[in-house]
Amino acid sequence: MTTVTRTGRPPSLLLNLWRSTVGKKAVMAVSGLLMLLYLVFHMLGNLQIFFGPEEINHYAHWLRTLGMPFLRYEWLLWIFRAGLTVCVVAHGVSAYQLSRRDIAARPTKYAHQRQRATYATRTMRWGGVILGLFVIWHILDLTTGTVNPVAEHEHPYQNIVASFDRWYSCVFYILAMLALGLHIRHGFWSAAQTLGANNARLNFFLKLAANGLALLLSVGFVSVPLAVMFGVVK
Amino acid sequence: MNLTLRIWRQAGPDAPGSMTTYQVSGISPDMSFLEMLDTLNEELITRGDQPVAFDHDCREGICGACGMVINGQAHGPERTTTCQLHMRHFKDGDTIDVEPWRASAFPVVKDLVVDRTAFDRIIGSGGYITAPTGSAPDAHATPVPKEAADTAFEHAECIGCGACVAACPNGSAMLFTSAKVVHLNVLPQGAPERSSRVRNMVAAMDDEGFGGCTNTGECATACPKGIPLTSIAAMNRQFLRASLG
Ligand code: HEM
Numbered sequence: 001m002t003t004v005t006r007t008g009r010p011p012s013l014l015l016n017l018w019r020s021t022v023g024k025k026a027v028m029a030v031s032g033l034l035m036l037l038y039l040v041f042h043m044l045g046n047l048q049i050f051f052g053p054e055e056i057n058h059y060a061h062w063l064r065t066l067g068m069p070f071l072r073y074e075w076l077l078w079i080f081r082a083g084l085t086v087c088v089v090a091h092g093v094s095a096y097q098l099s100r101r102d103i104a105a106r107p108t109k110y111a112h113q114r115q116r117a118t119y120a121t122r123t124m125r126w127g128g129v130i131l132g133l134f135v136i137w138h139i140l141d142l143t144t145g146t147v148n149p150v151a152e153h154e155h156p157y158q159n160i161v162a163s164f165d166r167w168y169s170c171v172f173y174i175l176a177m178l179a180l181g182l183h184i185r186h187g188f189w190s191a192a193q194t195l196g197a198n199n200a201r202l203n204f205f206l207k208l209a210a211n212g213l214a215l216l217l218s219v220g221f222v223s224v225p226l227a228v229m230f231g232v233v234k
Numbered sequence: 235m236n237l238t239l240r241i242w243r244q245a246g247p248d249a250p251g252s253m254t255t256y257q258v259s260g261i262s263p264d265m266s267f268l269e270m271l272d273t274l275n276e277e278l279i280t281r282g283d284q285p286v287a288f289d290h291d292c293r294e295g296i297c298g299a300c301g302m303v304i305n306g307q308a309h310g311p312e313r314t315t316t317c318q319l320h321m322r323h324f325k326d327g328d329t330i331d332v333e334p335w336r337a338s339a340f341p342v343v344k345d346l347v348v349d350r351t352a353f354d355r356i357i358g359s360g361g362y363i364t365a366p367t368g369s370a371p372d373a374h375a376t377p378v379p380k381e382a383a384d385t386a387f388e389h390a391e392c393i394g395c396g397a398c399v400a401a402c403p404n405g406s407a408m409l410f411t412s413a414k415v416v417h418l419n420v421l422p423q424g425a426p427e428r429s430s431r432v433r434n435m436v437a438a439m440d441d442e443g444f445g446g447c448t449n450t451g452e453c454a455t456a457c458p459k460g461i462p463l464t465s466i467a468a469m470n471r472q473f474l475r476a477s478l479g
């Protein structure tokens with residue numbers, strides 16, 4: 001009946017994907033999900049602080065010796081750092097390029113303005129920028145120790161307590177974690193939609209999972225500065 | 235009913251436009267929104283003014299021509315086309331804002347009329363099946379599973395009105411394009427061109443300058459034909475499979 005018209009495969013697969021809005025969005029979704037996966041483990045690691053200085057400091061040491069002697073000291077950690085950097089850059093660049101395009105596609109606003117979409121959906125761009133700035137501050141504070149008053153190597157407990165003894169550090173951290181919760185609330189479900197994993201039956205459960213993940217991560221992360229502020233951890 | 239209308243007036247594609255205020259009286263609640271505009275236009279013509287230009291054709295909700303944004307909502311407060319929207323959904327004394335679809339891919343031609351030929355070019359890039367025409371095929375030559383037929387019907391309901399683009403904060407045409415892709419790709423008749431169809435139609439959509447999808451869901455809320463948001467996920471899945479596979 002029908003004739004088969006198979007057009008040849010495009011010359012460069014990845015470049016073509018990157019050039020299309022759907023492909024670029026898929027890059028955003030995959031990098032976002034990888035960061036999300038990392039954050040789940042990062043949060044669990046952070047909660048070690050409630051078991052006392054020895055536990056979390058030992059955990060920090062363990063992280064650095066992971067994979068030894070096959071790998072050398074801190075090698076695996078650096079592999080993760082490299083992967084995360086790729087994710088942050090890919091996520092940020094695709095977010096920036098798509099946002100530029102989206103704004104250009106709708107140059108004139110309606111005279112009659114109406115509240116659109118949910119708060120989480122509307123704050124993806126600014127929330128993302130807040131998260132990006134937070135990541136920079138966070139690395140300078142607790143990774144390099146540049147802006148940390150104590151900055152002891154392999155002593156995260158002391159560094160964290162010192163950092164959160166400053167009110168502005170707590171405020172920024174808590175604000176960023178609220179932004180993170182909102183970002184994941186829209187982002188997790190959105191990523192499923194972008195990668196084609198959503199359908200009428202799954203939709204409800206994906207939204208539920210997005211809310212659950214968002215709540216779990218923000219509460220888990222925020223518990224640490226709160227514990228320092230209220231003297232539970234000192 | 236007496237109403238105050240604030241309507242976008244723009245003499246031509248490059249002319250500057252503005253919201254202009256008009257009063258209309260003697261509007262029956264049984265009139266459609268277009269009939270209400272007809273009443274205004276008769277008055278304007280009698281006065282020697284330019285009537286408000288707007289698109290319309292079938293006036294029965296199936297052609298998709300009558301797009302306009304009413305009080306910030308594509309096709310107004312009811313989930314239907316403007317021609318099927320009745321004045322009983324407004325109150326006497328209301329002020330109603332009427333604007334054209336806003337998207338750079340849909341430039342304003344005049345007043346409320348926009349150029350939607352970008353949609354035609356997306357259709358031209360893959361919104362068809364390749365089959366010999368001239369003689370009707372045997373009715374049962376190609377069996378279609380019931381579920382596929384239902385999905386195809388649901389998506390074939392799209393009338394290409396462009397409300398999805400107008401409602402989207404990114405001026406994205408993803409809902410429209412996904413309606414067409416899903417409609418044809420689910421059918422056995424569409425199967426041979428499945429992969430090139432989705433790739434070409436997404437490329438055509440991007441070339442027209444529509445924005446990307448941020449999954450706000452405004453399109454599906456505005457769609458008079460109820461094309462679901464998850465159809466975009468289905469198109470994404472087929473696009474990624476076609477591009478990677
Ligand atoms: C560098 C800072 C960041 C920026 C600038 C940023 C920005 C954005 C933007 C603009 C979107 C698209 C929103 C939309 O489509 O409405 C997005 C989506 C997303 N973000 Fe981020 N974000 C950042 C950090 C993160 C982090 C740390 C995570 C990890 C949890 C994350 C996870 C996601 C996910 C899963 C999506 C969904 C992708 C999709 O819609 O398909 N983002 N981000």
Ligand code: SF4
Pocket residue numbers: 298391392393394395396397398399409410413453456457458459460461
């Ligand atoms: S998807 Fe719905 S809103 Fe968009 S063009 Fe088709 S019928 Fe109109």
Ligand code: FES
Pocket residue numbers: 289290291292293294295296297298299300315316317318
């Ligand atoms: S005039 Fe045809 S759908 Fe309204």
